[in-house]
Amino acid sequence: MRYDVLIIGGGPVGNYLATLLAGKLDVAVVEKKSSFGGKACTGIIGAESFKELGFPEEAVINELQGAVFYSKIQSFEIQRESPQAYVVDRKILERELAKEAIKRGADYFIGTTFTGFRNGKARLQHLKETFEIEADFYVGADGVASTVAREIGAKSEAEFLKGYEVEVVGNFRRDFTEVWINKELNPDFFFWVTPVSEDVARVGTFGEFDAFRRFLAERRLKPTSIVEFKAGSVGLGWRKPWVSGNVALVGDAALQIKPTTAGGIVFGAICAHHLARAIIEGDLRSYESSCSAVRKQISSGLRVRKVFKGLNQEGIEKIFQILGSEDAIETIEEYADFDDHLRTFRALAKKPRLLAALLRISPSLIRALL
Ligand SMILES: Cc1cc2nc3c(=O)[nH]c(=O)nc-3n(C[C@H](O)[C@H](O)[C@H](O)COP(=O)(O)OP(=O)(O)OC[C@H]3O[C@@H](n4cnc5c(N)ncnc54)[C@H](O)[C@@H]3O)c2cc1C
Structure with missing residues (x-):
């Protein structure tokens, strides 16, 4: 079998890329799972980016108007008039994107695992059958543990973190997400409580599982009220190269992830646009440099992450005092950008x-910020 482009991995980024290329080129997508969704992911996507990228509205299950930030001893609230972020159902997001790609002409091979390259062809496994697909371009959109990245010899010195997330029954303010920063409970990351409805929230963190357990107790969420438990991982840092010959990495496979929040859907989709252009032009060499805006956000995010790791709770409390001031809240409410943290920080820094x-x-x- 022969295609112009073979995309390995039918997650949100691989499927999104397929929608951009299908109809212009012969595209195939191989996905090892036998159905979409299922990955540990809160599904928060900045509202502006969601619209700009043209993600399917059917996937939205909640709209977030603001956030409440809690430290060990303080809290402050940020609220804007329009929804700042959406919470999506990953299964619907991935399926709708795949449906759109198929309508535009893409071929999908579900339940099919990429096992490696041989003689310039992709080797694939479906149940007990092994077969090959040859393509002009191959794309590794196969997530953080990318087999394609391994096959092209991409190396990484990133920080890999395990993430835990549950759906828990309780009483929640539907249009507000909670962000808890308590380094005594978890030195590695913040905790989030993101409602999907008034009575169910997605609660999670990255780091040690015990930290997650301690937080559930602190937030008075009963482990016996959990209706879903998921674990996954993210890589914060660089995996290089993104391109080798006619093979490119995109999304989590290239670690296109925000180091501050571990969100990866938007950065992956932005890079998918640049990759689609490079593929259509028939030359992958421009891809990495055309993702410079995302690379800049990752670089500054990594610097902020380094500072966060070096702070103790006393330092966090002092930062909360400043960010919780009227002046800071006003500025954040005016300039907050869910997917461009640099913009928010620059606005804060303009206040002497x-x-x-x-x-x-x-x-x-x-x-780190400027
Ligand atoms: C706990 C947790 C919470 C998160 N919350 C958010 C959030 O709120 N917002 C956000 O933006 N991001 C979030 N993320 C990160 C987000 O999940 C990823 O950035 C996103 O899934 C990246 O999409 P992707 O398509 O690149 O990779 P993936 O979603 O990992 O998709 C890769 C696909 O490739 C397939 N695949 C893998 N290997 C092969 C193979 N050999 N052959 C064929 N197919 C293969 C997989 O089955 C999978 O479907 C979270 C992550 C975790 C762990």
């Missing part, structure tokens, strides 16, 4: 009083 206060607490944070 806030900048001076942040500089006193953590000069390295300011250096």
Whole structure:
């Protein structure tokens, strides 16, 4: 079998790329699972990006108007008039994208695993049958543990974190997500409580499972009220190269993930646009450099992550004092951008009083951000 492009991995990014290429080129997608969805993922996508990328509205199950930030001893709230982020159902998101790609002409091979390259062809396994597909371009959209990345010899010194997420029954403010930063409970990451309805929320963190358990107790969420448990992992950092010959990596396979929040759907989809253009032009060499905006966000996110890891809870409390001030909240509410944290931080830094206060607490944070 022969195609112009073979996409390995039918997650949100692989399927999104398929919608961009199908109809223009002969595209095939291989997905090892026998159905879409199922991955541990809260499914938060910035509202602006969601619309700009043209993601399917059918996937939206909740709209978030704002967030409440909690430290060990303080809290503050950010609210905007329009929804800032959507919570999506991953299965619907992936299926709808795949449906669109198929309507535009893509071929899907579900329940089919890519096992490696041999003589320039992709070797695939479906049940007990082994077969090959040859393509002009191959794309590894096969997630954080990418087999394609391994096959092209891509290397990574990223920080790999295990993530835990549950759906738990309780009482929640439907249009607000909660963000808890308590380094005494979890030195590695924040906790999130993201409602999908008034009575169910997705609760998760990255790091040690015990930290997650401690948080459930602290937040008074009963382990016996959990209706779904999932675990997954993310890689925060770089995996290089993104291109080798006629093979490219995209999405989690290339670690196109926000180091501050571990969200990867938007960055992956933005890079999918650049990759689609490079493939249509028949030359992958421009792909990596055309993703410069995402690379910049990853670089600054990694610097912020380094500062976060170096802070103790006392430092977090001091930062909360500043960010919880009226002046800061106003600025965040005006400039907050879910997928462009640099924009928010730059706006904060333009306020001399806030900048001076942040500089006193953590000069390295300011250096990381600006
Ligand atoms: C706990 C947790 C919470 C998260 N929350 C969010 C969030 O709220 N918002 C957000 O944007 N991101 C979130 N993320 C990150 C997000 O899940 C990823 O960034 C996103 O899934 C990346 O999409 P992808 O298509 O690149 O990879 P994946 O979603 O991993 O998809 C890869 C696909 O490739 C398939 N595959 C793998 N190997 C092969 C093979 N050899 N052959 C064929 N197919 C293969 C897999 O079955 C899978 O379907 C979260 C992650 C975790 C762990």
